[in-house]
Amino acid sequence: MRRFARLFHDLDATTRTAEKVRALVVYFSEAPAEDAAVALAMLSGKRQRRGVTTTLLRAWAAEAAGIPDWLLEESYAAVGDLAETIALVLPDAAVDAPSRGLAEMIAATIEPLAAADPAEKQRIVTATWQQLHRDERVVWHKLITGGFRVGVARTLVARALAEIAGVEPATMAHRLMGLSAITAEDYQKLLDADAAVDDPTRPYPFFLASPVDEAVASLGDVADWSAEWKWDGMRAQLIRRGDVRVLWTRGEELASDAFPELIAAAERLPEGCVLDGEVLAYDECELLGFAALSRRAGRRRVTAKVLREIPCVFVAYDLLEADGQDLREEPLHVRRARLAALGLPAFKETADRTEPTAPLDGVEEAPAPRLFFSPRVSADSWEALAEARATSRERGVEGLMLKRCESPYRVGRPRGDWWKWKVDPLEIDAVLLYAQAGHGRRASLHTDYTLGVWDGDLLVPAAKAYSGLTDAEIAEIDRIIRQTTRERHGPVRVVEPTLVFQLAFDGIAASKRHKSGIALRFPRIARWRREKQPAEAGRLEDLRALLPPSQQAERP
Amino acid sequence: MPTLPQRSTELEMPGTLEMSPAGLYCPAGGFHIDPWRAVPRAVITHAHADHARSGCGQYLCLSTGKRVLRERVGGSARIDTLRRGEQVRVGDVDLKLVPSGHILGAAQVCVTHRGVRWVVTGDYKLEADPTCDPFEPVETDVLVTESTFGLPIYRWGDPQDTADAINAWWRDSREAGRTCVLFAYALGKAQRLASMLDPSIGPIYAHGAVMKMVRAYRDSGVRLPPIDQLAPATRRAGGGRAMVIAPPSAAGSRWLKTFGETQVAMASGWMTIRGVRRRRGFDRGFILSDHADFPGLVQAVEASRARRVYVTHGSTASFARFLCERGIEASELSTRFHGEEGSDESDVDQPAADSDSPALPDEQADEEAVEETS
Numbered sequence A: 001m002r003r004f005a006r007l008f009h010d011l012d013a014t015t016r017t018a019e020k021v022r023a024l025v026v027y028f029s030e031a032p033a034e035d036a037a038v039a040l041a042m043l044s045g046k047r048q049r050r051g052v053t054t055t056l057l058r059a060w061a062a063e064a065a066g067i068p069d070w071l072l073e074e075s076y077a078a079v080g081d082l083a084e085t086i087a088l089v090l091p092d093a094a095v096d097a098p099s100r101g102l103a104e105m106i107a108a109t110i111e112p113l114a115a116a117d118p119a120e121k122q123r124i125v126t127a128t129w130q131q132l133h134r135d136e137r138v139v140w141h142k143l144i145t146g147g148f149r150v151g152v153a154r155t156l157v158a159r160a161l162a163e164i165a166g167v168e169p170a171t172m173a174h175r176l177m178g179l180s181a182i183t184a185e186d187y188q189k190l191l192d193a194d195a196a197v198d199d200p201t202r203p204y205p206f207f208l209a210s211p212v213d214e215a216v217a218s219l220g221d222v223a224d225w226s227a228e229w230k231w232d233g234m235r236a237q238l239i240r241r242g243d244v245r246v247l248w249t250r251g252e253e254l255a256s257d258a259f260p261e262l263i264a265a266a267e268r269l270p271e272g273c274v275l276d277g278e279v280l281a282y283d284e285c286e287l288l289g290f291a292a293l294s295r296r297a298g299r300r301r302v303t304a305k306v307l308r309e310i311p312c313v314f315v316a317y318d319l320l321e322a323d324g325q326d327l328r329e330e331p332l333h334v335r336r337a338r339l340a341a342l343g344l345p346a347f348k349e350t351a352d353r354t355e356p357t358a359p360l361d362g363v364e365e366a367p368a369p370r371l372f373f374s375p376r377v378s379a380d381s382w383e384a385l386a387e388a389r390a391t392s393r394e395r396g397v398e399g400l401m402l403k404r405c406e407s408p409y410r411v412g413r414p415r416g417d418w419w420k421w422k423v424d425p426l427e428i429d430a431v432l433l434y435a436q437a438g439h440g441r442r443a444s445l446h447t448d449y450t451l452g453v454w455d456g457d458l459l460v461p462a463a464k465a466y467s468g469l470t471d472a473e474i475a476e477i478d479r480i481i482r483q484t485t486r487e488r489h490g491p492v493r494v495v496e497p498t499l500v501f502q503l504a505f506d507g508i509a510a511s512k513r514h515k516s517g518i519a520l521r522f523p524r525i526a527r528w529r530r531e532k533q534p535a536e537a538g539r540l541e542d543l544r545a546l547l548p549p550s551q552q553a554e555r556p
Numbered sequence B: 001m002p003t004l005p006q007r008s009t010e011l012e013m014p015g016t017l018e019m020s021p022a023g024l025y026c027p028a029g030g031f032h033i034d035p036w037r038a039v040p041r042a043v044i045t046h047a048h049a050d051h052a053r054s055g056c057g058q059y060l061c062l063s064t065g066k067r068v069l070r071e072r073v074g075g076s077a078r079i080d081t082l083r084r085g086e087q088v089r090v091g092d093v094d095l096k097l098v099p100s101g102h103i104l105g106a107a108q109v110c111v112t113h114r115g116v117r118w119v120v121t122g123d124y125k126l127e128a129d130p131t132c133d134p135f136e137p138v139e140t141d142v143l144v145t146e147s148t149f150g151l152p153i154y155r156w157g158d159p160q161d162t163a164d165a166i167n168a169w170w171r172d173s174r175e176a177g178r179t180c181v182l183f184a185y186a187l188g189k190a191q192r193l194a195s196m197l198d199p200s201i202g203p204i205y206a207h208g209a210v211m212k213m214v215r216a217y218r219d220s221g222v223r224l225p226p227i228d229q230l231a232p233a234t235r236r237a238g239g240g241r242a243m244v245i246a247p248p249s250a251a252g253s254r255w256l257k258t259f260g261e262t263q264v265a266m267a268s269g270w271m272t273i274r275g276v277r278r279r280r281g282f283d284r285g286f287i288l289s290d291h292a293d294f295p296g297l298v299q300a301v302e303a304s305r306a307r308r309v310y311v312t313h314g315s316t317a318s319f320a321r322f323l324c325e326r327g328i329e330a331s332e333l334s335t336r337f338h339g340e341e342g343s344d345e346s347d348v349d350q351p352a353a354d355s356d357s358p359a360l361p362d363e364q365a366d367e368e369a370v371e372e373t374s
Ligand SMILES: [Zn+2]
Pocket: B046, B048, B051, B102, B123, B347, B348
């Protein structure tokens, strides 16, 4: 526990990527496998079971510290973090008790806490306080109240583990894909340099595109590029390996339960096949839009009514594995040719609506196709592509994707081979960092948001935007803000970065007055991206890349 | 028995001590205590900028603090001194100064008027500090206490543990070839830190503002390890082995950038709070204060056996309420000791913009400005 607390504090204390990786390497090379496995699951964002409410914890802490409740609350206001406040006010442990391992602590305290009655809970909590150092208490309080989150990008965890295992970071990133609960054995397998980690459900790390502006002609010969529509849906991998059929979102959430019709359709894919593509809400004639899709995403169970009202399809644009072979090193044109050979129908965003014909007796109606192929948008010049792109809005797509024909399927967002050439308004996915209550009708709700984008592994504020969300969404987000508040400063709440929004803006300029170095013109929230994880949010360099060329040089 | 003042936010005791436009004033003695404006006669608890203003006609301080106060108020000022515990008659009151353990020469001011004693603690700490005389508890009728760290989250550990942690950090940074930069208030904290450093690890350098006070300490007889002022040409000379002590205003300065690879730490009681450490971007935060922690404040108040307590600086409302609930008649004393100037020399080492506001106000303001201009 002491070791894990040290990791937590080290990650929290530094803003330098290299030092975060260093701290992770130190932790994972020293921790016993059973602790490391638990730590890895928690760093991967595994939700914790709540053992005790913060209300009870506050009352017991005030009692143990010999201070009135109001003074604990005033202390909380000064610290901004309840777990830390309680750790600070409690008297130090009487004896220097030997530190118990993380896994043991969880088994010995958190699991029993969840099952205990209040009196027993208090006994466990006060007894455990006697065994914990101040720094350990902070972490333990977060664990028992279900509020443990740590600000470390998954790529850094992958880098640290890769260093320990002596494998490439991309290899480790792949091994970590889709990992949630893991055992000590799983963990040891992860670190095995030559292990073929053969979990059949495992997806590949996604290759992400970077935004590109009007200067696309600088990309070179248009013939070297494969263009497709940028579908306005949810990025996903559809996997069929033996009996396993799963759908993974880009946030590494298993979305199979939310899209049963796609899982059913995957049965017709050949064995050993992994598709990269987009889930779209589509009713056989037209796109239903992103708002409709968001009613499907992130659900554990989908009602028959929602299934009927919002049918979904999967539009594949890449083939990552065929016949059980990893194709990612093959050039895009080869992968696309093999994808085409699967015989999926080319997706069209609109189709003529035909009257349903009554099925013949005894003959089952052929199910509507669910899996499609994302066709190439052909053009012999950049001008022609620009013309095609100009039709994006009426097609209900976000613009064009430009992919270099010779590109392998890379990991992460290396610039150069994949570009997203969106139509205006400019957009970026950003993470909620600070929230403040609104005015008037919404004075009791948090409606003013400060949103951040990634700069290295840090989230930096990029814009302040007022909510353009529905009342129902605002109420739901307000609840989440209250639950995930990390610090309070007067009316402003610093929240755990968990909520992702699509931020639309009309322009961008370099700004020396902003820490981010950029200022967005008329930033506003376009929509809530429930299906996205903070790690998937946009990057500061994406925004900088949108600066007019004259301002690019000014950036720090 | 004298009548004690009614519960109020101002001192209303006629004659002994009262609030005046220039600060705490003793009409019976004709002097101010730590005035925030130039006055004819000033009794000074200690030489921090928010307690010792220049321009007064006459200063009175503890003899050990004269040299340091001279640095603050200038060479021509008249500074009289009292030895520790020496009692003098000033007007109608008896006055004496008793060490408060805060920094070199820091004193509590004891004023006895018609048989009623008042003690103004100034800033104080109860922990041992090799660079100044220790705090001496004084029994009194009325106590004016500071409460800079008057919340129960502030509980200091053993300063020796902090010293060990700082030296260990220095050794680690030396292994990594990085110069250590330790931010601390130029008067008091910087010298206390210097006394805690292990000079066998590497050379110790100080910023000019710190060095000025190092000289004043040495002139006053305080032993400190070898420290050099850092001339521009020597900045890289430490070769990644050096420890540099600098005031917090040097953070982010061009001066600091010339060191190349550094590890930056702050030593302050405010470093207790993780969010403060993080927002200010220090590599390390060491919890070390020249003020009393919460248990120390309670201990000092109880040891004084005061029947009436006024609380000033910091968490005044909470601390006064806490004392009241423990049966001690206490209330806030509103002062303007702090906040008049954002000097680093002040040891009200409030992390100015950080203490009660989030990291983003400038960002917010900027966003709005952009909207207006676009
Ligand atoms: Zn002071």
